Amino acid sequence: MKKFLNIKIRLLMFSALIFLVSCEEEMASEEPVEPPIQNETPPAKAVGTLPVNGEPCSDYEEVSGDDSKVSVLFNWNSAQFADSYVLNVLEGSSQVFTGSFTTLNANVELDRGKTFSWSVTSVNEDGQTNGDSNSFTTPGTPIGNFAPYTAEIVVTFDEGTSEMTVTWVGSDEDGDELTFDVEVFEEGQSVFDSVDLTSTSIGPIGYMLDTDYTVEVISRDGFGNFSVARLEVTSPD
The missing domain is CATH 2.60.40.10 (Immunoglobulins)
Structure with missing residues (x-):
């Protein structure tokens, strides 16, 4: 009887030890895991190439039915890591056009005989990078x-x-x-x-x-x- 009691006590102690070890492993597995560090990669700067900075605009088309406007072609270089580009055109401090493009060019209708500034912002999911300002003058007699x-x-x-x-x-x-x-x-x-x-x-x-x-x-x-x-x-x- 005493031998049987000792065996029973040992079994209970062994079961308790297994229970403690399994609880410790479960608690350890529940410890929060820090997410991996994600390196953000904003796009590089886009460089505008057309219209040429500081010159009268030479690459344009007439607008049918409206002699007061011309359609101006804008070009810019591809920027590394960029998914899209935002073209902004200003007259003085007033924005006259803004648009998002996945291409490297766009046509914009603008008034004749005025000076405009423009820039291209490159964009991806990690941020955006502003391009430098350029300017040009559309053909026509200024008011x-x-x-x-x-x-x-x-x-x-x-x-x-x-x-x-x-x-x-x-x-x-x-x-x-x-x-x-x-x-x-x-x-x-x-x-x-x-x-x-x-x-x-x-x-x-x-x-x-x-x-x-x-x-x-x-x-x-x-x-x-x-x-x-x-x-x-x-x-x-």
């Missing part, structure tokens, strides 16, 4: 005065001094004298702002390594017309 072309901006980084210099070229179809409002943004925060400049350069301005900068140049003539140019760059790391 009043042409707006200036968007300035062509160049940013130079001096890695020895960690300073950058911004230069630009402004032009106008009428040959008007221009003044410039210039603002520099560091990761979206303004670090330089000046208005009514007659010179075409600023700096040096200190910069941080591997940081995104946006330069905005507003070109103005003496008739109240203006254009807005933006350039986005990343400093060396």
Whole structure:
């Protein structure tokens, strides 16, 4: 009888041990598993090629039944990782056209005899990247005065001094004298702002390594017309 009791006790202890081990394994299996880290890959910048920046538009078609408009062809280069592209066309600060495309070109009907600026934003599921501003003038006699072309901006980084210099070229179809409002943004925060400049350069301005900068140049003539140019760059790391 005593032997039978010892065997029974041992069986109970063994069963309890199995139960504890299985509970511990179940609890361990229920511990939350961290999801794998997903690396986001925003698209590269799209570069506009047509209409040519700072020139009268030469690639257009007449609009049947409307002598006040022309159909302008826009082209841009393919951007790595981009799924689609958003074309924006402005007259001054007013948007006159926006559209999303999966192709690398589009035709847009615009008024004759006006200066327009345009840019292409590349898009994918991880984000979007803004392209640089370009400008052109549509054929025809202007009502009043042409707006200036968007300035062509160049940013130079001096890695020895960690300073950058911004230069630009402004032009106008009428040959008007221009003044410039210039603002520099560091990761979206303004670090330089000046208005009514007659010179075409600023700096040096200190910069941080591997940081995104946006330069905005507003070109103005003496008739109240203006254009807005933006350039986005990343400093060396």
